[in-house]
Amino acid sequence: MNIAIVGAGWAGAAAASQLSAQHQVTVFEAARQLGGRARCVPHSVFGHPIDNGQHLMLGAYTQTLQLMRALGLDTEQAFHRTELGIISADARYQLRAKALPAPFHMAAGLLTATGYSWSDKYKLIHLQLALQRQHWKVPAQQTVLQLLQQHQQSHTLIEHFWQPLCLAAMNTPIDIACAQLFANVLRDSLGGSRADSQMLIPKQDLSTLWASHALKHCELLLGHRVQHITPDTTGVLVDGQHFDACIVAVASYDCARLLGHLVHSAAEQTWLQHIQAIRHRPIATLYWQPRSPWLEPEPLLMLHEQPHKQHYGQWLFNHHAIPNSFADNLISVVISNADDASLLGRESLVQKTEEQLRTQTHSRSPLPAFEQHELIIEKRATFEATPTTFRPEENTFWPAIKLAGDWLLNPYPGVLEGAVRSGIKSAQAILQSQHT
Template identity: 35%
Template sequence: MSVPVVAVIGAGYAGLACAVELARAGVHVTVFERSHTLGGRARVVHKEHHRGIDNGQHILIGAYSELTRLLRLTGCSPKQLLHLPLTLHVPGRLHLKAAALPAPFHLALGLLRAKGLDWADRLAMLRLMRWLKKRAFRVPPDMTVTGLLRETRQTPALVQLIWEPLCVAALNTPAADAAAQVFANVLRDSLAAGAAASELLLPRVDLSELFPVPAARFLATRRGRLRTGNAIEAIRPVAGGYRLEGDPGSQPWPQVVVATAPYHASGLLASTGGCDRLAAQIDALEHEPIVSVYLALGKGLRLPEPMMGLVSDGVANPAQWVFDRGQLGGTEGLLSCVISAHGAHESLPRDELILATHAQLERQLGRRLPSPEWSQVIVEKRATIACRPGIQRPGNRTPLRGLWLAGDYIDSDYPATLESAVRSGVACANAILAELGRAA
């Protein structure tokens, strides 16, 4: 019997997760990638005046079981992730660290020890978690995160320092617009699930090196092929499967996975002539940006924590989080400031955004900082889908047999995260393997 073959379009986390699972089952996979850099929207970026930096900062948590499983499978060293207990540190305002205890004691003890919260704040946080647990973490489908916070009578301090920053970090959508159900799912599998599940896993290597590069090596040892710099422009149904425009080969592919960003996937689906409604559904998805401001402030600079929250309130204070890349295996004194979702900062020219972020850090850290040796602004205009109530996310299957979808925008309990991406890729691989098994 001939060995099954599958084409995967896109070498981001979803496409490579799908390819790894298929290759592990003995399928010969060819991955086509337009870029020469692996990782899709979670990748390393090379600029002239510094070594590679990430196009955005991604936070992993212990609950991300599929991504951590794939990291182990492809040979990721445990040292490539910094493991920290859930820590929310806002300079001069808040310090909350979860205890190494089973739920709910990890959060209760963390709250008891927290600095910057009064008893009304502590009781309000417990009230929200009890409210969700009583309802099995199911909320009305049209409820926003702001509505959830109002319903559970959260204090202004908790809203500003904890809930809104966590919402925008996890869902990349402002709390007033964000789906409370998806936020509840994240809380269910992290804060409500124990210390290990809520643990922060911060990458010590760039995002291409974390999973995509090991995944490529894994494929190479299992007769997989990775064709970088090879764009696929269209998918044409033919006898025996699909012809890919841009594929230098001549044989049709019986199984094709479209694992590109959604705004590229819709065009490829439309090119088949049989997926117009699905392409329109994907085109209707709205997106939110993520801006990363890198400031190289020189040796000797070290933040109190590798990851810290910032109070964000518009143009003067645009950033919501700052990461000390020197504590994460990067260059000493390199800070990565993250601005998630749409906001007033989008009106600023890049030079002014750098100045505003630097000034915000000085004010909120309470000290003078050196002028940057170099700085860089990276804008992902369509970093993720907007995670709003009633959003219609597609599934892995398409109307055409043998044509599949994978990506962080695929229907999931989770927002558009790396975990959602790899889960969609694994689910897609399992569906293909089940279909191949039935055909055999």
């Protein structure tokens, strides 16, 4: 078959990897780089590539890791693997899983944690055991905050454990975030094996991490923003070029733009309206070049978000502590759900975030002076993962057109593993339609 894939993000690349060995695949990508919302920025003020956001993966991202290995990549070399930990920059809180088999790795980490009371530790264990007894199922329409309140999680746990984890995983505030999606993430990480719970920090930029390998057998058209997709009696036309099938692997708003003109029936109109109603949340990533390497040994630290001080940073990465990191000695801060932070203005946000860093790392190795910085704000980084967010299937009303993306129906919020799973599922749907 001759197959078009619109979008060279992680979903499109995953779909291409499943199809290009036996079929002719053409990939259209509007940007000049691969990776979609997880891509490389080749020209930075630092003179070397950086990513458009600081991404963190989990050992539980099984299909992504399996796909990378199938492409011949060494995942142990591609990532810096570290035990799951909540280590606050100000040293008030520390919880790190131990090098023990599950479930003892988390139990030992919790028992030796500092900053959390014994009552808090009991409540954490109680919540995990309750979710396990419920087979990780929670009431429909429940939010993360409602789940935490139901299980009597303390203010300390919510503010200094659950809220940072929820924002990191879902980029959605806990008072509206979907509890079931969050429970799925907890099931596959905290409730999984020790390897599943480990954190994986990429040591290569996200465009070359694996997407370039997945697309090496495809015709790749970078800088081509598709304008028209039209099904016909034998397949589909993509900007006038005929294909047997097409996978639309773009964000929901671009999907609505490309397929909206095909909608006629009431069912199709309802489907399109639901897609158009999907909301998105921004993520800001701030990079600094220190005058000298920061000698702090922890690669990842939790920051305390304090909106009343205009301190919005949540996670701090020290690339000097990551052996062979492509980002060299850069320091980066991630601000999820960055609507309020974006209102500050770029220079004010940089100033306030540096103030936050220097205040909260005061008890650690001295933070060097900063020479240069770069602020990247992805205004529509992920979809808003609420209990009522519409998430369609890969199949559409037009048999030759399939969808792919993290926003489609899958067990996860808007994370990279969800994109990969959707891309693989969409490719399988194309292959099944060929046989039927």
